Amino acid sequence: xxxxxxxxxxxxxxxxxxxxxPVRPGWTQAAAKDVGQKAAETGxxxxxxxxxxxxEAVAHAKRLAADLDARIKELEARAAKExxxxxxxxxxxxxxxxxxxxxxxxxxxxxxxxxxxxxxRAKEGFANAYRDLATAYDRAAxxxxx
Numbered sequence: 001x002x003x004x005x006x007x008x009x010x011x012x013x014x015x016x017x018x019x020x021x022p023v024r025p026g027w028t029q030a031a032a033k034d035v036g037q038k039a040a041e042t043g044x045x046x047x048x049x050x051x052x053x054x055x056e057a058v059a060h061a062k063r064l065a066a067d068l069d070a071r072i073k074e075l076e077a078r079a080a081k082e083x084x085x086x087x088x089x090x091x092x093x094x095x096x097x098x099x100x101x102x103x104x105x106x107x108x109x110x111x112x113x114x115x116x117x118x119x120x121r122a123k124e125g126f127a128n129a130y131r132d133l134a135t136a137y138d139r140a141a142x143x144x145x146x
Contacts, residue, residue, distance in 0.1 A: 044127055044131065045060070046060065046061055046111075046123055046126055046127050046130070047123055047124065047127050049123065051114075051115075051116050051119040054114070054119070057111065057123070058108070058111055058112045061108050061111055061126055061130070062108065064130060065101075065104060065105065065108060065130075068101070068133065068134070068137060069101070071137065072094075072097060072098075072101065072137065072140075075090075075094065075097070075137075075140050075141060075144060076094060078090075078144050079091065079093075079094055079144060082144070089143050090140070090143055090144055093136075093139055093140035093143045093144075094140055096136050096139070096140070097133070097136045097137060097139075097140045100129070100132050100133040100135075100136040101133055103129045103132070103133070104126070104129040104130050104132075104133045106129075107122070107125045107126040107128075107129040107130075108126055110122045110125060110126070111123065111125070111126045
């Protein structure tokens with residue numbers, strides 16, 4: 001079990017490092033998708049936390065959300081530069097992305113309030129919401145690359 005925790009921490013550290021690099025216009029769709037994939041995998045690491053490590057899990061989840069919020073702002077800035085049909089498509093993707101972000105925020109609140117009896121359900125809920133958010137990010141980033 002100790003090895004699993006060590007591996008999870010290594011994955012978290014690597015992912016957080018990758019998430020700090022800004023998305024550049026020259027990046028390929030595959031690179032943007034990789035960011036979302038890494039974010040989703042890191043979100044899955046929340047499932048490894050026990051209720052005794054609740055404070056660490058919540059802090060980790062907040063960092064994940066803040067990192068993805070910065071990426072969403074970058075996408076919004078790029079979308080603002082679009083025109084015509086491309087702008088309309090980007091707006092639709094960003095609308096979905098904001099809805100997924102709101103759901104992840106709600107699940108983060110549940111995670112922070114969870115007690116021993118509801119811990120497993122709260123972890124699962126946040127991990128699922130964060131995975132959905134990362135997928136929506138991938139779609140929005142791909143749309144803005146077109």
